[in-house]
Amino acid sequence: MAREETRPITDLGTLKALTHPLRLRLYRLLYIAGTATASQLADQVDEAVSLVSYHLRKLAEHGLIEEAERQSGDGRERWWRPSSQGVTVRDKDFRDAPERAAAHLAATRLFHDQRAEMYRRYLDERATWSAEWNAAAPDSESLVRLTAGELDDLRAELMALLRRYEDRSRSAEAAGDTAGRENVALHVYGFPFRV
Template sequence: MPSEENRRITDVGTLKALAHPLRANLYRLLCVERVATASQLSEQVDEAVSLVSYHLRRLAGHGLIEEAEPQTGDGRERWWQPASDGVSIRDEDFRGEPGRAAAHLAATRLFHDQRADHYRRYLDERPTWAPEWNTASVDNESWMRLTPAELTALKQELEALLRRHDEQARAAEAAGDTEGREHVALYAYGFPFRVRPA
């Protein structure tokens, strides 16, 4: 049974294990599917089952995923699930040493690129979605002048809001309310920047 809390990644080895393009995608897919086999995941990432199995074992070796209860009577299949409700990777855990900071930066760039690719895929597929989904989709820019404390407070409020909506949706789905539900990704970035003089 996965932990209900996000796992905080603080060591470079685990960060590097997750910050591999295929492993990051497999981890996300498991978080979405909640439980799956290497065969099921290989179809979604268009890779050989043996390669997917190898990368799943690497994720498991770092405690990011774990074996799940079998979902069928086929004892030959190995089922996997996330070991926690998600992960958190914080800048403050990788400061101070150039190698740690570089690993964190490389991982952050990879995750961002994958998120951007995911959104581009939605844009390409937008004509295939019903109008109500396209109307409900969010694409927003906000420009503010904040202090670090204000940005931290905003981040915490957004995280609490997301948790509340996720918990409500999971409870409704568990109660049988599955009509019209789809997977939804919400990516948010909040960061300081300076306007360069002309």
């Protein structure tokens, strides 16, 4: 089955399914791995295989992941993969009712909490990375005065740039160019604030 480019999440049930803390971690790990079994993922999250299997089935019920082609001869193992190249969750799709808006806010907070935890882990492990990786890892803050339209333009430009790097990386990996490649998280936040 061909995977969607990016799947927009607009329904409350799917949003709630994804925003269980363990499910979100499993989805992210599966996205990074490409394919994996419940056993492999359970080792990474330090949870029971039965619990991980349950949460994978919940993600599959909402179409966020799907069964993948078997990677080994063990017929008992069920392989999973993301059903798309990622998901998008936008505020505008959940503003129509208080329950939906509250669910979106809770989801956004969980996404940011897990992202912050990823970055804290990198900081704790920074000494184990080479000087080259540490020099290449950006850590910056910019405070600018923009209109909402300008911020939206900036968002679109940054996303287009990121997509070009994603496409380049996928092409290189498909051609066997994996030397020196690591998983990289890039978190971009842009938001208005008042002092």
